[in-house]
Amino acid sequence: MVDQVLESRTGKRTQNGKFYDSAQRHKVEGADACLIRVYQKLRPGIWVFNGIFRLVDSWPETVGSRTVYKFKLELTEEVIVEESQSLHDREMPQTRMIPSDVKRVVYQRDGGQCVICGADDNLHFDHELPYSKGGTSLVAENIRILCARHNLSKGAKIQ
Ligand SMILES: [Zn+2]
Numbered sequence: 001m002v003d004q005v006l007e008s009r010t011g012k013r014t015q016n017g018k019f020y021d022s023a024q025r026h027k028v029e030g031a032d033a034c035l036i037r038v039y040q041k042l043r044p045g046i047w048v049f050n051g052i053f054r055l056v057d058s059w060p061e062t063v064g065s066r067t068v069y070k071f072k073l074e075l076t077e078e079v080i081v082e083e084s085q086s087l088h089d090r091e092m093p094q095t096r097m098i099p100s101d102v103k104r105v106v107y108q109r110d111g112g113q114c115v116i117c118g119a120d121d122n123l124h125f126d127h128e129l130p131y132s133k134g135g136t137s138l139v140a141e142n143i144r145i146l147c148a149r150h151n152l153s154k155g156a157k158i159q
Contacts, residue, residue, distance in 0.1 A: 001066070002066065003066050003067040003068075004016050004066070004067060004068045004069050005017070006020055006021075006069075016069045019055065019058060019069070019071055020058040020069055020071075022034045022055055022058075023055045023056060023057050023058035023071060023072070024058060026054075026055065026056055026057075027056065027057055027058075033054035033055055033056050033074075034054070034055045035052050035053070035054060035055075035076065036052065036053045036054070036055050036073060037049065037051075037052055038050040038051060038052070038053050038073065040100070040103075042100075042103060042104065042107060046107075046112065046123075048103065048123055048124065048125060049123075049124050049125075050097075051075055051076070051096065051097070052075075052076045053073035053074060053075055053076060054073065054074045054076055055071060055072075055073055056072050056073070056074055057071070057072035058070065058071050058072070075096065075097065096131050096137060097137060098125050098137045098143055099137070099138065102137070102138065102139070102140050102143060103125055103143070105140040106125060106140045106143045106144065106145060107145065109140065110144060110145040112145070113145065113147075114145055114146050114147035114150055115144050115145055115146065116146065116147075116150045117147060117149075117150060119147035119149070121147070122147050122148040122149075123145050123146070123147060123148075124145070124146055124147070124148060124151045125143050125144075125145060126143065126144050126145070126146040126151055127142055127143060128141075128142050128143065128144055129142055
């Protein structure tokens, strides 16, 4: 019902304001784009990590009678292994994205938990055959659920 704003009444930047400023610093001033972790809500209480995106643009838009802020994100080739360490692969970003319907099928099949240890938090969708080796994102057979720990140990082995 209310407009989104960049500042609170006390003049403090809102979350929208901070994202807006960051995108503008990149677009206008050429600063490095901020890296944003994106999580997707699969169902209530279940969030999955969707990848790391660069925040490259922001603008106000009128939706109905409200002003809202929109943000443009570009998928990076960064794969988080640890906070301080990242891997790169040569695959095109689009093919790394796992469609939502594939995620739902995999989530149901794997019972919403890591297929190795049964953990049900910090879950990642993992390509069984890595996309860098031609593995597809488009069929559930090549996707499985791993917890962050097993996702990480797998990444170490491939390297
Ligand atoms: Zn696990």
